[in-house]
Amino acid sequence: MIEDRDFFVLEPAADSVLNDIFDEPKPLYVEIGSGKGEFISRYPKSHLNWNFIGLEMSEKRIRNCLKKLSVEQNPNVRLVRKFVDVGIKDLFRSQSVSGVFIQHPDPWPKRKHHRRRLIQQDFLDALAEILIPEATVQVSTDHSDYAAWIVEEFLNNPH
Numbered sequence: 001m002i003e004d005r006d007f008f009v010l011e012p013a014a015d016s017v018l019n020d021i022f023d024e025p026k027p028l029y030v031e032i033g034s035g036k037g038e039f040i041s042r043y044p045k046s047h048l049n050w051n052f053i054g055l056e057m058s059e060k061r062i063r064n065c066l067k068k069l070s071v072e073q074n075p076n077v078r079l080v081r082k083f084v085d086v087g088i089k090d091l092f093r094s095q096s097v098s099g100v101f102i103q104h105p106d107p108w109p110k111r112k113h114h115r116r117r118l119i120q121q122d123f124l125d126a127l128a129e130i131l132i133p134e135a136t137v138q139v140s141t142d143h144s145d146y147a148a149w150i151v152e153e154f155l156n157n158p159h
């Protein structure tokens with residue numbers, strides 16, 4: 001497992017971008033908040049012609065993900081322990097990411113905590129900088145209030 005951790009978990013230098021970490025260049029997809037790794041351990045297996053980077057802030061969750069990953073079955077996956085916010089624009093080169101997946105982002109249901117929600121204007125502006133034209137952003141949530149908020153934020157964003 002230590003060897004696998006060395007393979008999967010990147011510790012990028014502060015001023016470097018994550019684009020060049022795969023030996024084989026392929027369209028790059030990013031998952032934000034990989035949680036226990038359900039998505040990042042499965043979906044990339046059927047998309048071996050794409051590369052995937054999971055950004056997850058919690059070390060415990062990174063360890064959960066590692067339990068589901070194997071070098072043989074997930075050669076196109078890497079993880080980075082990182083709190084994602086507008087700073088995502090500094091992790092990737094401009095117009096270099098083909099798509100972003102965000103599965104069940106924390107809904108922060110209390111009104112006073114809404115400002116903590118990931119999906120809001122400054123974050124969408126940052127995403128727009130790193131995404132290629134025609135990129136896809138897939139967001140899933142079962143929280144109806146956050147779902148409506150997300151739609152509103154996307155509709156209100158000029159990008």
Ligand SMILES: C[S@@+](CC[C@H](N)C(=O)[O-])C[C@H]1O[C@@H](n2cnc3c(N)ncnc32)[C@H](O)[C@@H]1O
Pocket residue numbers: 032033034035036038055056057058061082083084085102103104105106118
């Ligand atoms: C509600 S869980 C969802 C996990 C997984 N995507 C799923 O669908 O089961 C949210 C996950 O995102 C991570 N997370 C929340 N905010 C984050 C942020 N700003 N940057 C990186 N990870 C974050 C949390 O640590 C947690 O693992």
